[in-house]
Amino acid sequence: MNWRVLDEDRELFARELETFIPPRLFDAHAHLYEVRHFSGHIPPLCAEGPERVGMEIYQALMTEMFPQRRIEGLFFGFPNASLDLMAANDFVVREARRRPHSRAQMLIRPDMDPELIRETVRREGFVGLKCYHVYAAERPTFEATIPSYLPEEHVRIAHEERLTITLHIVRSRALADPANQEAIRQYAKRYPDARFILAHAGRGFNPHHTVMGIEALRGLGNLWFDTSAVTECGAFEAILRIFGVDRLLYGSDFPVSHMRGRCVAVGDSFLWLSAHDLSRRTEYADIRPVLVGIESLRVLKLAALNLRLSDSQIEALFFGNAVELLGVGGG
Numbered sequence: 649m650n651w652r653v654l655d656e657d658r659e660l661f662a663r664e665l666e667t668f669i670p671p672r673l674f675d676a677h678a679h680l681y682e683v684r685h686f687s688g689h690i691p692p693l694c695a696e697g698p699e700r701v702g703m704e705i706y707q708a709l710m711t712e713m714f715p716q717r718r719i720e721g722l723f724f725g726f727p728n729a730s731l732d733l734m735a736a737n738d739f740v741v742r743e744a745r746r747r748p749h750s751r752a753q754m755l756i757r758p759d760m761d762p763e764l765i766r767e768t769v770r771r772e773g774f775v776g777l778k779c780y781h782v783y784a785a786e787r788p789t790f791e792a793t794i795p796s797y798l799p800e801e802h803v804r805i806a807h808e809e810r811l812t813i814t815l816h817i818v819r820s821r822a823l824a825d826p827a828n829q830e831a832i833r834q835y836a837k838r839y840p841d842a843r844f845i846l847a848h849a850g851r852g853f854n855p856h857h858t859v860m861g862i863e864a865l866r867g868l869g870n871l872w873f874d875t876s877a878v879t880e881c882g883a884f885e886a887i888l889r890i891f892g893v894d895r896l897l898y899g900s901d902f903p904v905s906h907m908r909g910r911c912v913a914v915g916d917s918f919l920w921l922s923a924h925d926l927s928r929r930t931e932y933a934d935i936r937p938v939l940v941g942i943e944s945l946r947v948l949k950l951a952a953l954n955l956r957l958s959d960s961q962i963e964a965l966f967f968g969n970a971v972e973l974l975g976v977g978g979g
Contacts, residue, residue: 649908649923649937651697653712656936661713665942668949669714670963674749674970675721677814677847677876677899680706680740681731688730693907701903703743703750709906713941721900722974724753724814727780733757741772749976751775753814757783762801769809775974776812776843777802790818794831800838807839812973814845814874820917822851823861836868843973845872845897852883853911853918859886866890872973874899879910879943884951893961897970898948905941 683690683699698705710719723744725736737754744752753776754769768774779802784792798815806813817832819825823846836844850873852858859882865871873887876899887896908923926937952962971977 649927650693651709651903651906653709653906653939657713657938657942660938660942660946661715665945665949668952668962669717669945670966671717672963672967673714673717673719673898674967674976675710675719675900675902676845676897676970677874678706678721678723678902679726679904680723680743681726681736682739685725685732685735685739686728686730687732689728690730691726691728693903694726697903697906702739703746706902710900710902713905713939720747720749720976721902722751722753722775722812722814722970724778725755727755727778727782729782731755737768737772737774741774745773749971751974751976753778753812755780756802758785758797758799758802759783760802762805765802766805766809769805769811774811776814776845777806778814780816781818791820792818793827794835798835800835803835803839803842806842808841810841810843812843812845814847816847817851821861822854822857823865824857825861829861829864832865832871833868836865836870840870843870843872845874847874847899848876848901849873849878849883849887849896852878852880852886854913854916855880855882855886856913856916858883862886862890871895872897872969875944875948876901877904877911877940877944879940879947880913881947881951881954884948885954888951888955888957893957893964894969894972896965897973898966900941900944902941905939905944907940908937909940910937910943911940 741752744750754774755778779798781789781792784797786792786796850858874897
């Protein structure tokens with residue numbers, strides 16, 4: 649059921665999204681990888697798909713989901729504790745070079761030498777850094793504080809080299825967590841030339857966390873958010889209200905975009921529901937789950953409608969904001 653675009657996906661796209669999605673997209677959050685770079689446990693979604701997921705596979709699957717759209721992107725590896733980061737980074741940057749208006753971020757661990765990061769970024773042309781909680785020393789890593797997987801010395805390098813940092817915060821209450829808020833504020837104020845992209849709408853899988861926490865970040869001039877894999881619209885609406893349209897970037901979270909299911913808020917947390925969880929017939933309907941990428945676009949459309957965004961604002965969200973942030977050509 650994953651990795652495939654089915655008739656129900658095409659039908660829903662044609663009915664609800666065809667007139668909403670602009671002809672040009674810049675995907676600010678997408679993963680490329682080779683399975684052979686995982687030395688131990690392979691993430692289940694990766695194990696189900698092709699062994700080599702480079703630009704060709706990405707373009708084929710994304711254009712199948714979004715017919716007749718031109719797509720560029722910001723790419724990084726698939727973070728995993730068993731991943732060979734150097735090999736993964738080399739693969740991703742080489743694949744990104746195949747598209748003149750696409751870019752790559754360097755996947756980093758907190759124990760990396762900051763000067764090695766600087767040297768690699770300059771040599772290979774990475775436009776940013778991608779940190780991830782699985783590399784934190786704190787356990788469990790889902791409760792890790794930001795400095796444990798994004799140390800200040802790495803942020804300093806990003807500031808000095810004017811890099812982006814895609815930051816997937818964790819901890820149970822995400823953006824509503826005071827420790828997360830304080831770390832983001834301190835880093836953003838101390839290093840104004842580092843540009844932070846908070847992944848998944850500030851980990852807004854439970855939108856109440858983003859709604860409750862975003863006010864603490866108001867006024868930070870080097871902070872953006874991406875939409876990747878979020879399937880509830882409240883977090884998008886909070887970002888648009890507090891930070892404006894120019895700080896929200898479309899992101900697919902490919903290949904999570906091609907997983908069938910959705911994420912729902914439950915109490916003070918959230919729950920991922922797979923096709924196995926959702927595929928059933930009830931007395932009132934035949935439940936046919938669609939791809940996460942389509943579910944996320946549906947709620948983004950809902951947020952745009954609720955806040956009455958103009959066509960030009962929607963085009964900026966899907967393309968112009970990322971182009972301006974990364975300094976790439978319009979394609």
